[in-house]
Amino acid sequence: MASRHDLRGRLIAAALLALITAGIGGLNWGRSVYAGIAADLPPVPDPQHLAVSTVVLDRDGQLLRPFTTSDGRWRLPVTPGDVDRRFLDMLVAYEDQNFATHHGVDWSGMARAALQFAGAGGHVVSGGSTLTMQVARLIAQQPTRNVWDKLTQMVHAQQLERSLSKSEILTLYLTYAPYGGNIEGIRAASLAWFGKGPKRLTVAEAALLVALPQSPEARRPDRDPFAARAARSMVLERMVVRGVISAEAAAAAEREPIPTRRKPFPLHAPHLAQQAVAARPEASRIDLTVDGRLQAAFEQLGATRAPQLGPKASVAIVAVDVTSGSVLASVGSAGLFATERDGYVDMTRAVRSPGSTLKPLIYGLAFEYGLAHPESLIEDRPTAFDGYVPVNFDGLSRGTVSIRQALTQSLNIPAVIVLDAVGVPRFVSRLHRAGLAVRLPNDSAPTLAVGLGGVGVTLRELVGLYAAIARGGTPVTLTDGITPTAAPTGLAAPVLDPVAAWYVADILADVPPPLNGSAGRIAYKTGTSYGYRDAWAIGFDGETVIGVWVGRPDGTPISGLSGIATAAPILFESFDRLGTGTVPLAPALPSVLVATNTDLPLPLRRFRHFDTDVVARDAAPQIAFPGNGVDLDLGMASGAERALVVKVRNGVPPFSYFANGAPIGRTGFARQNSWQPDGPGYVTLSVVDSLGKSDSVKVFIE
Incomplete structure (x- = not known):
């Protein structure tokens, strides 16, 4: 009750x-x-x-x-x-x-x-x-x-x-x-x-x-x-x-199981998303230009490859649509929470030395101003420029090469010779047109060193430069959806003229691929900064530009780091993940001159610096083989005589060869000459180049 x-x-x-x-x-x-x-x-x-x-x-x-x-x-x-x-x-x-x-x-x-x-x-x-x-x-x-x-x-x-x-x-x-x-x-x-x-x-x-x-x-x-x-x-x-x-x-x-733990929320494009929120704090929804599928694939690629390079290495990747400049993917690091790799640092916007990645623009300017053609010949030999003496990455000189070879092999000396001819101020101006905020040490004046990486740029900026080349020289503003992009008020000044841009793209398509790549699939260039601190690979097909940076965010060197061995394989893997197949590069324009060196107009057959004293300075020929004072067994005693091959480095061809003062041969652009001695004994070998500079060695033949 x-x-x-x-x-x-x-x-x-x-x-x-x-x-x-x-x-x-x-x-x-x-x-x-x-x-x-x-x-x-x-x-x-x-x-x-x-x-x-x-x-x-x-x-x-x-x-x-x-x-x-x-x-x-x-x-x-x-x-x-x-x-x-x-x-x-x-x-x-x-x-x-x-x-x-x-x-x-x-x-x-x-x-x-x-x-x-x-x-x-x-x-x-x-x-x-x-x-x-x-x-x-x-x-x-x-x-x-x-x-x-x-x-x-x-x-x-x-x-x-x-x-x-x-x-x-x-x-x-x-x-x-x-x-x-x-x-x-x-x-x-x-x-x-x-x-x-x-x-x-x-x-x-x-x-x-x-x-x-x-x-x-x-x-x-x-x-x-x-x-x-x-x-x-x-x-x-x-x-x-x-x-x-x-x-x-x-x-x-x-019969379905009950979830027993919370799953993490999506965390793609973390750096770009953070920048978007900082730029638009009042927005509850921000739409980026990023392709989510591609972003996730590139993030996984970077996170997988970085540990193979060391505990502090990181990877950054940027992909951009050639036509619109829309950023399709932006990977700032190998993992936002990878503290040992400074994963919170967005390396797509970090200022670093670009190594050799600016060389295509140097040659593009030479093409535009009629100073060279891809098949023009140029000398790769030690050259001094008022105390600045560039050397190639491997320390060797190749002698006479074509501009195409100089760029595909990323030779430093020809690039500086061409840059000195086109002018550093003009080169820097074109970098600005492409959207690069050129940063120089202590705000100093630009020098020839900028052509080999003596300048600070970002990965995004480099991708913008290559996008301009892929677009026939027309610059493009990279857009990602963070801030509204104003409509263009007029025609932007070109980075290169269309023919020069096509020449550059055609050469870059000939750059040998890494072990995991196929030749001719994309046009690309690699770069390695001084001290093995940064490795770069930037390439494009007819639709997409992708840039890759590899290194340590703190700027310390990585032994064995290089653009071709480290960054290029990641670049080619990135193109694999596009899932669209390779889009052909733009076809040749009607005004493009496709010719061998011998078919070129005479002024274009050889690149000639306006100041011949500059490229001739400290460039006397040297007999690379045989060495001075050596004994050479050419089989004189056995009756099986062999010819003696004299090899020359440096100097300006053609070369004249002498044995004990008597002429034994003359070559055009070849840097070696064969000679059959009359018998054993001492002989003085000499070589004289087209400028009258010479070198001699004394050897004993038996």
Whole structure:
């Protein structure tokens, strides 16, 4: 038998709920209460401007990286259209079957809840809350502790219904519903528990996401998977009863495992996303030009290759659309959280020495100004420029080579000779046209050293330079979606004329590929900075430019680091991951001169510096073989005499050869000559070049 106190509590509860129902129905007392409650309610939120996490998306609207709200919550923007229809059907069927028809309060449900409340002596048995009332509770951020709280939610729900559409109310629920910890909203929950967006959910996944908001902490799968499973089962059973799903579908859903840990949120293009948020702090959605699939593939590539180069090595990759300049991928490091590799540093924007990667522009200027053709001959021999004496990477000189060979073999001496002829100021000006902010040590004046890497540039800038070459010399502004790009007001000054740009691209297509590459597939160039600190490889086909940097962010050397051995293989792997096949380079223009050296006009057959004294200085010929004072066994004693080959380095061809003062041969551009001695004994060998400079050695022949 109930006590007098229990009976009194039930009567009061029943009477209060009756007054609530009657008051909202129209009695004057109810109107007064309603007005008092309404005056203290929070404003109706604008579904278009909710306090949600900032999300950074790729070019197709796919999530690259979300950020928490200012109070540390994962609350991602979402609309009903972003959510699986099956989930929405299950949610309404479980929480609020009359959602489409009521005006905030389901009176039949409230009446049932009032009777149950009174029968339980003032304890809530079923809340009778509609989805709109739940939204009211979430907006107010207050739990339902008593009847007054319930009344407040009812009034608030009616206000929401008057101001918002059903779709907008559902948007608020989908955005604010709690899912445990700092996870709010269906989109964050689906990512956290299933590692995917809510657009396509299984029956089991949808049922769990319906169940969790009712008791998010008690049912958290990572804390109590048994409670989560029981809650999911309860939803599935009710869905079968209400005809939303079949018994077979429910049985299959029961067999799906419950997730036992949260999955990480997407973290693609982390550096670019962080820069986007810093540039647009007011935006809740930022759409980048990045291709999410390509970005993920390049990030994996960098993270895989960096450990092979040492514990502190990192990799940066930038891919750009040739036509538009849109950044398709931007990998700033080998992993944002790879602390030993300084993964937080965005090496796509770090200022480093470019090594030999600027050489194509040097030769492009020579082509543009009519100083050379790809098949023009040039001397690769030690040359001094007012105290600056460049040497090749391997320390050797090749003698007479074509411009094409000089660039494909990345010879330093010919590049500096050509740069000295075209002029450093003109070269730097063209770098500026291509978008490179040339940075010189201590703000000094540019010198010939800039052509071999004596200048600071970034990977993004180098990619922009090569994009201009790929576009026939027309510069392009790289865009990534972070900041709006102003429409061009006029024609930008070209980096190169179209014919010169085509010549450069044609030569770069002849650069020998690394071991994992195919010849002629792309036009590319490598570079290695002084001291083995930076390795570069930048290439393009007819559609895409990709740049790769490898090194240590702290600038310390890596033994054996080089552009061709370290960066080039990653470049070719990057093109493999485009998935589009190789797009052919631009065809030759009608004004392109395709000819061998002998078919060129006479002035183009040989590159000649305007100051012949510069290239001749300290360039006397040297007999490389045989060495002075050596004994040579040419088989004189056995009767099997062999010819003596005299080899020459440096000097300006043609060369004249002498033995004991008597002429023994003359060569055009060849740097060796064969001579058959008359017999054994000492002989003095001499060589004289076209400038009259000479060298001699004395050997003993036997």
